[in-house]
Amino acid sequence: MRKTVGIVAAAFLIACGTVQAREKIIIDSDIGDDIDDAFALGLALSSPDFEIIGVSASFGDTQTRAKMFDRMLGELGRGDIPVAMGAPANVNLNAFTQRRYAEGGQFARTTHPNAVDFILDQARKYPGEITLVAIGPLPNVGAMIDKDAAAFRKLKRVVIMGGNVRPLLDPYGVAAPIAPHPEWNIKNDIASAQKLFNAGVPLIVMPLDSTANLKFNEVARTALFAHGSMLTNILAGLYYEWSAATRSPTPIMYDPMTLASLLDPSLCPLTAMHLTVDDAGDTKQTPGASNAQVCLHSDADAFLHFYVKKLTAH
Numbered sequence: 001m002r003k004t005v006g007i008v009a010a011a012f013l014i015a016c017g018t019v020q021a022r023e024k025i026i027i028d029s030d031i032g033d034d035i036d037d038a039f040a041l042g043l044a045l046s047s048p049d050f051e052i053i054g055v056s057a058s059f060g061d062t063q064t065r066a067k068m069f070d071r072m073l074g075e076l077g078r079g080d081i082p083v084a085m086g087a088p089a090n091v092n093l094n095a096f097t098q099r100r101y102a103e104g105g106q107f108a109r110t111t112h113p114n115a116v117d118f119i120l121d122q123a124r125k126y127p128g129e130i131t132l133v134a135i136g137p138l139p140n141v142g143a144m145i146d147k148d149a150a151a152f153r154k155l156k157r158v159v160i161m162g163g164n165v166r167p168l169l170d171p172y173g174v175a176a177p178i179a180p181h182p183e184w185n186i187k188n189d190i191a192s193a194q195k196l197f198n199a200g201v202p203l204i205v206m207p208l209d210s211t212a213n214l215k216f217n218e219v220a221r222t223a224l225f226a227h228g229s230m231l232t233n234i235l236a237g238l239y240y241e242w243s244a245a246t247r248s249p250t251p252i253m254y255d256p257m258t259l260a261s262l263l264d265p266s267l268c269p270l271t272a273m274h275l276t277v278d279d280a281g282d283t284k285q286t287p288g289a290s291n292a293q294v295c296l297h298s299d300a301d302a303f304l305h306f307y308v309k310k311l312t313a314h
Contacts, residue, residue, distance in 0.1 A: 029056070
């Protein structure tokens with residue numbers, strides 16, 4: 001009887017729209033260089049609203065990036081999440097600040113599926129359902145468009161951290177504005193960025209305009225690391241490894257905003273714009289119908305409060 005009641009109740013809730021399907025996401029990342037990719041993965045793993053279909057390593061030393069994904073997911077009991085790997089390239093190899101962690105541990109997988117094939121296969125399997133969150137340079141994205149643009153358009157949307165549209169203002173009004181300039185993720189594969197902006201897939205852009213202000217200050221870091229969960233302990237260790245390598249105490253949380261904004265759109269309000277990437281890697285607003293939803297402003301304090309609360313809720 002109880003089982004019957006439970007089935008009826010579940011059917012009623014679904015009919016009423018109170019049970020929502022989780023957001024299917026794939027994260028394409030150059031994890032291991034800057035620390036914000038690891039913080040972004042931590043947010044995804046801490047959010048029941050996400051169904052992580054897979055993660056993929058992109059740009060440069062993709063083999064070690066895949067190993068880092070293997071270890072993080074294994075230590076957190078999420079070895080069920082597929083780890084795909086993009087084509088390795090002999091670029092930016094000395095920037096891998098978290099190599100010691102990535103090459104250690106007991107969880108390295110013997111094989112990884114090809115990232116391009118894996119993501120396209122998932123787009124075909126779940127048409128109109130998958131959000132691709134691309135938080136690194138875009139060689140995997142460009143290769144997908146080249147291989148099967150029709151399958152790529154089966155993605156629900158693509159969310160990227162990339163670009164710089166407007167001058168960056170000093171929040172204290174002391175330093176002169178910094179003129180828009182080619183941003184790392186765009187300038188390291190300009191051709192792929194141009195393909196993405198012309199692909200006809202719904203696109204959400206988190207540029208430097210709304211992410212360069214997200215400094216992960218000492219108070220917020222202390223609150224996070226003091227939580228003492230397996231996840232926050234891993235992130236603390238990776239932070240100190242990154243900080244020692246870069247001689248920098250304060251990370252900037254560029255990449256986590258892509259995921260945070262999906263969970264709470266008020267953190268980064270969107271504006272419809274037509275963006276193009278020129279041959280120098282500049283991301284510019286140009287005349288034409290909107291091809292992207294762009295966040296130009298964010299509240300750093302609200303974001304940090306949201307982030308720390310999410311990761312310390314378990």
